[in-house]
Amino acid sequence: MIEILQLLLYGTLLGSIIALGAVGVTLTFGILGFANFAHGDLMTLGAYVCFLIYTQLALPFWLGIAAAVPATIFAAMVIDRVLFRRFRQSRPIISLISSFGAALILRSLIQIVWGTGTYMYSSQIVMAQRFAGLRYKWDQLGIILTTLGIVIGLHLFLGRTKIGKAMRAMADNPTLARLSGIDTERVIVWTWVIGGGLAALAGVFLAMDTRLQPEMGWFLLLACFAAAILGGIGKPMGAIAGGFIIGIMMELSTLVLPTEYSPVVPFAILVVLLLFRPTGLFAGRST
Amino acid sequence: MTGAGLFSYLVFFLTFAGVYALLAQGLNVQWGFAGMLNVGVAAFFAIGAYTSAIVTTSVSAAHLGGFGLPWPLGFLAAMAIAAVLGLMIGIVTLNLRSDYLAIASIGIAEIVRLVLKNEEWLTGGVRGIAGIPRPLDGVVPGENALVLLALVLLLLAVVYWGLERIYRAPWGRVQRAIRDNEAAARAMGKDSLVFRLQAFVIGCALMGLSGAVYAHFVGFISPEAFDPVFATFIVWVMLIAGGSGNNRGAILGAFVIWGVWAGTQFVTNQLPAEYVTQASALRVLLIGVLLQVILIYRPEGLLPERPPRPIWREP
Numbered sequence: 001m002i003e004i005l006q007l008l009l010y011g012t013l014l015g016s017i018i019a020l021g022a023v024g025v026t027l028t029f030g031i032l033g034f035a036n037f038a039h040g041d042l043m044t045l046g047a048y049v050c051f052l053i054y055t056q057l058a059l060p061f062w063l064g065i066a067a068a069v070p071a072t073i074f075a076a077m078v079i080d081r082v083l084f085r086r087f088r089q090s091r092p093i094i095s096l097i098s099s100f101g102a103a104l105i106l107r108s109l110i111q112i113v114w115g116t117g118t119y120m121y122s123s124q125i126v127m128a129q130r131f132a133g134l135r136y137k138w139d140q141l142g143i144i145l146t147t148l149g150i151v152i153g154l155h156l157f158l159g160r161t162k163i164g165k166a167m168r169a170m171a172d173n174p175t176l177a178r179l180s181g182i183d184t185e186r187v188i189v190w191t192w193v194i195g196g197g198l199a200a201l202a203g204v205f206l207a208m209d210t211r212l213q214p215e216m217g218w219f220l221l222l223a224c225f226a227a228a229i230l231g232g233i234g235k236p237m238g239a240i241a242g243g244f245i246i247g248i249m250m251e252l253s254t255l256v257l258p259t260e261y262s263p264v265v266p267f268a269i270l271v272v273l274l275l276f277r278p279t280g281l282f283a284g285r286s287t
Numbered sequence: 288m289t290g291a292g293l294f295s296y297l298v299f300f301l302t303f304a305g306v307y308a309l310l311a312q313g314l315n316v317q318w319g320f321a322g323m324l325n326v327g328v329a330a331f332f333a334i335g336a337y338t339s340a341i342v343t344t345s346v347s348a349a350h351l352g353g354f355g356l357p358w359p360l361g362f363l364a365a366m367a368i369a370a371v372l373g374l375m376i377g378i379v380t381l382n383l384r385s386d387y388l389a390i391a392s393i394g395i396a397e398i399v400r401l402v403l404k405n406e407e408w409l410t411g412g413v414r415g416i417a418g419i420p421r422p423l424d425g426v427v428p429g430e431n432a433l434v435l436l437a438l439v440l441l442l443l444a445v446v447y448w449g450l451e452r453i454y455r456a457p458w459g460r461v462q463r464a465i466r467d468n469e470a471a472a473r474a475m476g477k478d479s480l481v482f483r484l485q486a487f488v489i490g491c492a493l494m495g496l497s498g499a500v501y502a503h504f505v506g507f508i509s510p511e512a513f514d515p516v517f518a519t520f521i522v523w524v525m526l527i528a529g530g531s532g533n534n535r536g537a538i539l540g541a542f543v544i545w546g547v548w549a550g551t552q553f554v555t556n557q558l559p560a561e562y563v564t565q566a567s568a569l570r571v572l573l574i575g576v577l578l579q580v581i582l583i584y585r586p587e588g589l590l591p592e593r594p595p596r597p598i599w600r601e602p
Contacts, residue, residue, distance in 0.1 A: 035386045037326075037393075086583055093324060093385055097523065098582050100326065104520055105575035111568035218516065222397060225390045260405050267394035271379050274391070278383055 002133045007251045013140050013209060015247025016147035020202035021220060022227035022239035023154065024195025030171030030234025031191050033092040037099040038079060039199060040221030041106040044214060046072040046200025047207035048110055055121050068200040075106070076196035080188065103218065111214050119212040143205045150198070151240055158236060163190055171234035219263065223250070226266035230273060232280030242281070245269075298432045300549060305439035306501045308541035311525045312446050312534065313493030319532035319592065320459060321486035322466035324385045327376075327392030329518035330399035331491045334372060335365035335498025336508050337403065340416045343503070347418075350411035358422040362499045369495025370488045377487040382480045396515035403510040415509025419502050435504055442500065443538065446493060450534045453489075455595050462486055463532075463594060517571060521548065524578045530588030539589055548574065 021043055028036040046068040054064035079102050087095045128135040158164040163186070170177040170187050178184055199217075206216055227246050231238025250265045257264070273280070310332060317323045339361035344353030376395055380388040403410050410416065427434045453459050464472040465479045473479055502508050521544065529540020551573055555566035581588070 029386075035390055037389075083579055083583075090586075093322075094582060094586065096324065096386060096389060097527070098579060100520065100523070101575045101578040101582075104516065104571055105579075108568040108572040108575065112565045112572070116564050116568075215516075219397075222390070222394050229387075229390075258405070261401060263401065264398055267391070267398060270391060270394060274379055274383060274387060278387070 004252070004255075006134055007254065008248060009134060009136060009140075011248030011251035012144055012244065013247070014250060015244035016144050017202050017205045017209065017243075018220065018223045018227050018247050019240040019243025020147060020150070020198045020205070021217075021224040022231070022243045023236045024199045025221075025224045026228035026231065026233055026236055026239040027167070027171060027191045027195050029228060031167065031174065031187060032084065032088075032095065033174065034095040034099065035225060037096065037221070038102040038106060039099075039195070039224065040217035040219070041103045041110075042072050042076055042196055042199040043203035043206065043217035043220065044110060045075055045106060045203065045217075047203035047212055047216065048114055049200070050204045051114070051119060051121060051207065051212055055119070061121075065201070065204055068204055069197045072200035072203070073193050073196035076192040076199070077189070079106075080192055107214050107218065114212075114214070116214055121208060121212075139208055143208065146201075147205075150201070151237075154194070154236060154240075157194075163187070167191065167194075168234075168236075171236075222263070222270075223247075223266040226270040226273075229270060229278075230280055232282045235280070235282060238280060238282040295432065298436050300545070302432070302436045302439050302504055304542045304545040305436070305443050306497050306504065307522065307525060307545050308443055308538045309439075309446060309497035309500065310494055310522045311529065311537040311541040312443075312450060313490040313497065314522055314526050315490075315531065315534060315537040316450065316486050316493065317490035318526060319537065320454065320462040320466070321483055322385065323381065323483060323487055323490075324389040325392050325487070325490065326389045326519055327394075327396040327399075327515070328494055328522045329513050329515045330392075330396040331369045331373065331494035332498040332501070332518060333399055333403060333510075333513035334369050335495030336502035336513070337410055337416070337498075338368045338495065339365040339499035340419045340502045340508055341409075343420055344416060344418055347411075347416075349414065350407070350416055351409045353416075358420060358503060361503070362496060365495040365499035366492040367495075369498070370492040373488045373491025374484065377484045381483045381487060393515075396519065400510065400513070400515050403513070410510075413510060415507060415512075416502075417507045419506050419508070421506060422503050439500055439504075442496070446496075447534055447538065454534065458482075458485075460594075520578075521574060524574055524581075526588075527578065527586075528581050528588055530590040530592060532592030532594075533588070533590045536588050536590035536592075543589070544574070544577075547577070 021039065025036060025039050028034070028039070049068040049071045050064035053059050053067045054061050083098045083102060084095050087098055126137050126139070128137050158168055166177065166182045166187050167190060169180070170182060170184065203217055206220065210216070223246050224243070227242035228239045230242030230245060231240070246266050246269060249269065250262045253262050253265045310328060314325065314328055317325050339358070341350065341352040342354050342356050342364045343358050343361040345355045347353055376391060380391045404413060406412070421431055421435065422438060423434050424431045461472065461477050461482055464475070465477065465482055469479050525540040525544040526537050527540070528544055529538070530536025548570065551570045555570060558566050
């Protein structure tokens with residue numbers, strides 16, 4: 001029993017990271033109409049910028065996050081300006097292929113600057129706390145609580161502000177949104193601000209929880225896609241719910257599967273979903 | 288480099304380019320003919336390589352088999368297993384829009400990578416499979432490297448001939464119709480799922496064949512040889528550079544991009560040894576930038592697609 005509770009805690013932790021990544025995936029998928037394969041490597045970039053500030057320059061950790069978020073947003077906007085914007089008039093599938101290339105460009109740039117080795121933010125060993133038999137670390141609780149705070153903030157932003165409503169409208173039906181006079185380029189800028197910013201946080205949290213490695217974000221990308229499809233494309237709150245479900249399922253799967261096969265879980269969920277309910281649990285767009 | 292060294296490098300280069308050309312042909316059936324986005328090319332390539340290796344190597348405790356069968360059977364088994372896997376993936380994803388196939392196919396690539404690494408009884412794990420026999424060694428007189436090159440080029444020619452046939456046949460016309468306007472094709476009574484499945488399975492079988500050729504050419508395979516991202520990516524760049532939908536373009540793209548890739552190695556070899564990891568990242572960066580330049584300035588590729596003109600007959 002306590003083992004299952006422990007896995008639920010780890011699953012919530014992993015789910016927080018996937019959820020933050022999946023918001024960006026579902027927004028770009030819904031608003032720009034293509035699956036952004038570079039999203040995982042945006043997470044990696046965020047993690048490494050924080051590594052540069054916090055570990056290599058020995059500045060405070062909050063400064064690392066404060067640098068990682070705008071740097072990742074900037075990178076996402078540059079990619080959009082230089083590449084994706086040119087393909088907006090062509091079929092969305094061209095943007096997808098381009099994003100695949102952008103992912104490799106980002107990753108090789110990271111490898112050129114930081115090399116291919118694995119790093120950690122801090123070499124100090126933090127002892128796990130114990131509460132009623134459960135093991136946890138303070139920064140793990142910090143990740144979960146920060147994510148919950150962001151979810152509430154995002155919910156308010158999307159529900160109460162004008163630009164948030166415009167984003168939801170466009171994610172739901174881009175043609176209708178354009179017809180009703182929504183400034184689509186402005187919505188796209190905000191898509192990268194939110195998607196890129198949350199990707200940076202997801203990357204930093206992933207690096208806190210595991211370690212830094214040039215392929216870390218790519219390996220999480222499939223889970224983010226699965227979460228976005230599970231929640232219904234274009235629905236950020238659905239993607240967050242999907243992220244938590246997939247994170248928890250991945251950890252629970254270690255009860256029956258060897259640990260090295262837990263990356264198979266998002267794929268299995270995806271296949272079952274595509275077979276029986278391709279619109280996602282919360283009935284997003286079907287196309 | 289001596290004359291003989293240069294010659295053997297050229298044979299090596301052409302054989303590898305031939306393997307990539309087979310891959311690009313397989314991808315061309317899926318993307319060029321039918322507009323399906325397979326991002327798991329490396330997975331089907333690896334499955335072909337491992338299948339043929341297991342079928343043809345002599346009995347070993349380190350992995351499943353080997354069954355010591357002749358290499359043509361290995362090639363056929365490689366195509367069959369890759370095709371079966373393609374069929375299973377296709378049934379799940381092909382009636383959805385193509386993004387979902389792309390997402391599902393990175394999942395396949397990931398699973399194949401995990402199985403190659405972890406299932407030692409099957410694949411020998413990280414130690415891989417060694418001692419894969421070289422086809423026609425000792426059977427046909429002459430330098431075996433040259434014989435292999437001839438075999439690769441012969442396979443490539445047969446595949447090219449076959450693909451040109453099906454591209455020009457009514458089957459190819461239906462594929463283009465579904466790719467360009469699925470609703471219209473369905474309204475004409477074409478079952479788009481069945482046609483897509485056929486194109487997808489043919490493409491996967493060709494990728495499996497290419498993997499088998501690769502395994503017998505290098506004689507040793509391990510999971511590291513099948514980097515799921517880069518192996519897939521470079522084939523995509525080859526096809527798009529050469530011209531999606533054009534079989535000759537796919538071959539040309541494979542030779543040109545493989546030439547660029549090999550050429551960058553000569554350049555990065557001039558760099559000091561401590562920059563080795565940076566150098567290989569720099570080469571990937573270059574290919575990534577090259578793809579973007581092609582997509583922006585010449586999306587139709589070097590040899591654009593040229594569907595056969597309809598033949599109008601006076602009534």
